[in-house]
Amino acid sequence: MNNLKNLRGTVDLLPDQLIKWQNVEKIILEQLSRSSIKEIRTPILEMTELFIRGIGEETDVVSKEMYTFMDRGKRSCTLRPEGTASVARALIQNGISSNTLQKLWYMGPMFRYERPQAGRQRQFHQLGVEFIGYESVRSDVEIITLAWDILGKLGIKELNLEINTLGDINDRLNFQKSFIKWLEINKNSLDLDSQRRINKNPLRILDSKNSQTKKVLENAPKLFDFLSDKSHKRYTDLKKQLEFLKIPFVENFNLVRGLDYYTHTAFEFTSGNLGSQSTVCGGGRYDNLIKQMGGPNTQAIGFAIGLERLILISGKELAVPRNTDIYIINQGLIAESLAMDLSRKLRNYDLLVELDLSGDSFSKQFKKANKLKSKSIIVIGDNEAANNEFTIRLFDKESFGNKEEVISLENDIKLENWLNNNLLLR
Template sequence: MTQLQSLRGMVDLLPEQTCRWQAVESLARQHFQRWGCREIRTPMLEVTELFARGIGEATDVVGKEMYTFQDRGDRSCTLRPEGTASVVRAALQHGLLAQGSQRLWYSGPMFRYERPQAGRQRQFHQIGVEWLGVTSAFSDAEVIALAWDLLADLGVDGLALEINTLGTPEDRQVYRSRLVSWLEQRQDLLDADSQQRLSTNPLRILDSKHPQTRELLQDAPMLEQSLAAESLSRHQAVLQGLDDLSIPYAVNPRLVRGLDYYGHTAFEITSDQLGAQATVCGGGRYDGLVQQLGGATTPAIGWALGMERLLLVLEAAATANPSGRAARLVKEASPDVYVVNRGEQAQRQALVLCRQLRRAGLAVQRDESGSAFGKQFKRADRSGAAFALVIGDEEAERRVVRLKALKSASPDAGDEQQQDWSLNDLSPLVDVLQTGVMPDPVVGT
């Protein structure tokens, strides 16, 4: 019988990787709590119209990449390709915006039918923030600071912020006309994708990765030249806020982002940890999206980071600096203590002991092999635990357990760092295991 495999672009997260994801998610939750953000969880499956209206039918996401199908009720349904539209839909449906501004965050899987590659899968995961009902330029700087501080705290090195302003819809319409007119005169010099976008989504041509198109765009009209004075003033206020927060940035007039709902501030945060600049977080302001989805005009800004790409960056940072913050974060969790046991009576005693220690708050791994002590000690050292607890039939008979400092935690550990402790009162032993400090030799009774 043929062994079943996962679908292309759908990747299993194995236990070692899951531990790293949990560490990132835990730290992110701490940051969000400090910044007054509350978690929201939305369905993975939505009506297709949500993304067609919200993201834009002319975008690559809607036109080429969505997983869309008819359900048994003959409704067009789509696995969510991004999180913002779903969060806005939920806020409208449940009346959250009537309660005032909302600082929300989310995490979970998204789906796009793309060509799988390192850091990009067809099922991918994001952590995102959406601030609804906030309008000032300082809120733009503040939400960028949240992303910047989180990435720095995760241990991501080589951070760089690129920022641009897309102005108002009116600004972009003026610019679109100028850009299309300029590009139509040079259409034969554009790559195939850009030629197609010329009639559907010309601003996305500015984000082309094609070398010939990028060279051509060096002489193209600039969006800044079409911005109203109010848009330029707002952009300068955002940059001033970043200056006040001591967050370095580079203005990139070609940065447009890939979704139609963005306006005014657009930004990306990159890291050079993978050797070249890799985007780990992106976002911007989307003041028109709430209205597009049936609500009142509501200012909003947000960002999302991709977990797959972020984990690659963190692993590279850990390799570059084994003692750094990223290395500590991605390190697989180790038990507090490893229990070595051999013999029927000893195994019964170890079973009870492990449960008692776990109930005391300790992470305990028990060797279940029944193999020789030497082999069990090798596994104990590989576990990363600071201590081993040893029970043989002799110890079980005397109602004691031997405590041994492991070389995995202390390279200088030797036979002199062994002590016997009574099983009748585990409190002193628990204190030692929790503090991680081996006391002067004491023989239990």
């Protein structure tokens, strides 16, 4: 036994598990590509300041969950806890203009120092999509639809979409003012967590799960009542358009995203199959972030999907590995060289070809081919090598004892015919 272990909240993904990851990622990437969204890659490591300014100093993520350290040049560095701030930074730095329109996605690891739980790790992965420079409510609709469609392509059932609006900055500040006043008066009826948040992050109190607090909040001022006519209309339009597209949603006036940069539309997809970490996708509009970070006034909206959670609720049909098409059984000096060469030729047909490298007895190699459930086998031994040929046959259960075919190593036409008739059809 040695004591070298992975860090808490991190995991090794082994080949068997990665089948599902790869399939899920493939479906996602195809849908993104069809939606004309471009990839962006930003560093995993950023200066700490970026997240403090981008996400908000008082948020839990920044105040107690970041992996922050000094590098050898005495710079404070942080492993990114989310992707939006980095994307905003990269765009500003690379000269975004105020009328730039960009649809971007990114996928990769994020880091947050939290207590691990099902669907929550310290190193986790997100797919993020950001629509930069888009202001109209139609962009809100498109991005929600995109998330819906990705989740749909993955065959995820029992999804709930919740939406809310936070209004613009002014709406939010006006509300916050009277909400805080109300909170102070009713402070003693609130749970301790909520009391603590009054001055730190009052909006989050709306999202409290404490049943008594929930009840008390029923009489609190509503953000919705503080919306300007314009904000209100925007929200109504959003709902209309989602209804037109037949995307089912539920309004949740208590839905508040945890990061400071959100405005107007906020949305969240949850699944009942995830236990307490039920959010698979969360997103919203952040019209002030880019300006606040020193860029031009640029509206934007985005979402992030938690890949670990997504994998948990994706169907197990996505975890099925690709079968071996041809297992090459080979033994003998010349035969082994011929087999190596043949394996390369066969892979050009997009077949999954496994070349046995063991040099074991034929019967052992057959057993291995059987264990792998290879669809077919090729045999090359001394006899075949002497005649510059190989034998091939189907190997599945139904065709047990299927008759072999002998094909010359030079006769590509015969090989191709065999492949077309047996492996490549349909």
